[in-house]
Amino acid sequence: xxxxxxxxxxxxxxxxxxxxxxxxxxxxxxxxxxxxxxxxxxxxxxxxxxxxxxxxxxxxxxxxxxxxxxxxxxxxxxxxxxxxxxxxxxxxxxxxxxxxxxxxxxxxxxxxxxxxxxxxxxxxxxxxxxxxxxxxxxxxxxxxxxxxxxxxxxxxxxxxxxxxxxxxxxxxxxxxxxxxxxxxxxxx
Amino acid sequence: xxxxxxxxxxxxxxxxxxxxxxxxxxxxxxxxxxxxxxxxxxxxxxxxxxxxxxxxxxxxxxxxxxxxxxxxxxxxxxxxxxxxxxxxxxxxxxxxxxxxxxxxxxxxxxxxxxxxxxxxxxxxxxxxxxxxxxxxxxxxxxxxxxxxxxxxxxxxxxxxxxxxxxxxxxxxxxxxxxxxxxxxxxxx
Numbered sequence: 001x002x003x004x005x006x007x008x009x010x011x012x013x014x015x016x017x018x019x020x021x022x023x024x025x026x027x028x029x030x031x032x033x034x035x036x037x038x039x040x041x042x043x044x045x046x047x048x049x050x051x052x053x054x055x056x057x058x059x060x061x062x063x064x065x066x067x068x069x070x071x072x073x074x075x076x077x078x079x080x081x082x083x084x085x086x087x088x089x090x091x092x093x094x095x096x097x098x099x100x101x102x103x104x105x106x107x108x109x110x111x112x113x114x115x116x117x118x119x120x121x122x123x124x125x126x127x128x129x130x131x132x133x134x135x136x137x138x139x140x141x142x143x144x145x146x147x148x149x150x151x152x153x154x155x156x157x158x159x160x161x162x163x164x165x166x167x168x169x170x171x172x173x174x175x176x177x178x179x180x181x182x183x184x185x186x187x188x
Numbered sequence: 189x190x191x192x193x194x195x196x197x198x199x200x201x202x203x204x205x206x207x208x209x210x211x212x213x214x215x216x217x218x219x220x221x222x223x224x225x226x227x228x229x230x231x232x233x234x235x236x237x238x239x240x241x242x243x244x245x246x247x248x249x250x251x252x253x254x255x256x257x258x259x260x261x262x263x264x265x266x267x268x269x270x271x272x273x274x275x276x277x278x279x280x281x282x283x284x285x286x287x288x289x290x291x292x293x294x295x296x297x298x299x300x301x302x303x304x305x306x307x308x309x310x311x312x313x314x315x316x317x318x319x320x321x322x323x324x325x326x327x328x329x330x331x332x333x334x335x336x337x338x339x340x341x342x343x344x345x346x347x348x349x350x351x352x353x354x355x356x357x358x359x360x361x362x363x364x365x366x367x368x369x370x371x372x373x374x375x376x
Contacts, residue, residue: 059326059329059330061330066329066330068322068325068326068329080315080318080319080322081319081322084315084319091326113308119307119311120301122311123307123310123311123314126311126314126315126318127268127272127314129318130268130314130317130318130321131268131269131272133318133321133322133325134256134268134269134321136325137256137321137324137325137328138247138256138279140325140328140329141247141254141256141328141361142247142249142254173329
């Protein structure tokens with residue numbers, strides 16, 4: 001849990017008593033590689049902190065899985081629309097590799113808003129998630145798949161190695177064969 | 189300002205004293221049609237409530253303006269990345285029609301976090317903005333421009349009439365001529 005506390009402290013000041021309050025609401029879970037954490041149609045009942053591992057959010061569209069984005073440890077995530085309204089999700093969340101997460105229920109997460117530290121943390125992390133989402137949106141609107149791949153290769157080379165070709169191609173909005181061609185072109 | 193108070197009250201309970209605190213931090217501004225509220229390279233110094241009118245956020249890419257999204261009254265907006273870090277913006281914000289906005293400075297907006305009502309409001313509105321952004325991202329990843337246009341036509345027909353063809357086409361990621369063709373096809 002030390003990583004977890006450190007993570008929150010990047011966003012807010014945390015007293016020992018606040019940390020105890022937060023800590024006791026979370027429970028650990030381990031997800032196997034490829035295990036589905038949330039399936040479309042189910043209500044997302046938890047907010048998660050991923051301590052180690054990697055997840056992707058994806059939509060099933062006419063039988064094809066299209067990855068919206070990735071969540072790499074250490075970070076917080078949930079299926080926002082489903083979790084906030086406690087209604088069925090329209091997306092899926094799956095572990096790309098074995099992952100350790102800490103989860104808190106909807107009611108307990110709301111309970112924690114009595115803490116100023118948690119409230120500040122929640123606001124700042126949502127702001128950051130909004131920033132990341134907007135960044136992906138903007139890139140998708142203004143850049144080619146090749147440019148986006150090259151940017152990931154430059155900024156997140158280690159992450160890139162952990163993502164299967166098919167999942168990465170769907171995130172970039174191209175066929176796996178096209179991604180293979182881009183990769184070959186860059187390597188030569 | 190009555191619309192403004194009502195807007196906030198959709199998200200949180202507001203005492204008269206909290207409302208007075210909030211109210212006194214905002215000042216009114218009027219933007220003409222086509223007036224630029226924020227230009228790329230400038231720091232976004234304010235958070236805005238648009239009481240009437242319509243704005244679009246756009247990126248200039250190789251001389252072409254690409255619209256990221258729209259903000260229609262009544263709603264809150266700012267250039268998030270620029271405002272939160274007080275660093276130069278990479279995007280532009282422009283009024284599509286004459287618009288009345290209420291603005292609050294960065295320091296004053298942070299000051300207001302001493303109020304529980306404002307803190308709750310801020311968190312919920314950011315969550316909602318995140319939801320809208322994710323929705324646009326997901327549609328862009330999974331749907332065609334034609335589908336996205338038809339959805340807007342069905343869900344937001346009045347808004348659609350207010351957006352110039354060129355701006356709408358850039359938002360949909362297609363040439364204005366292609367959008368004209370889609371429009372003709374739907375009307376026949």
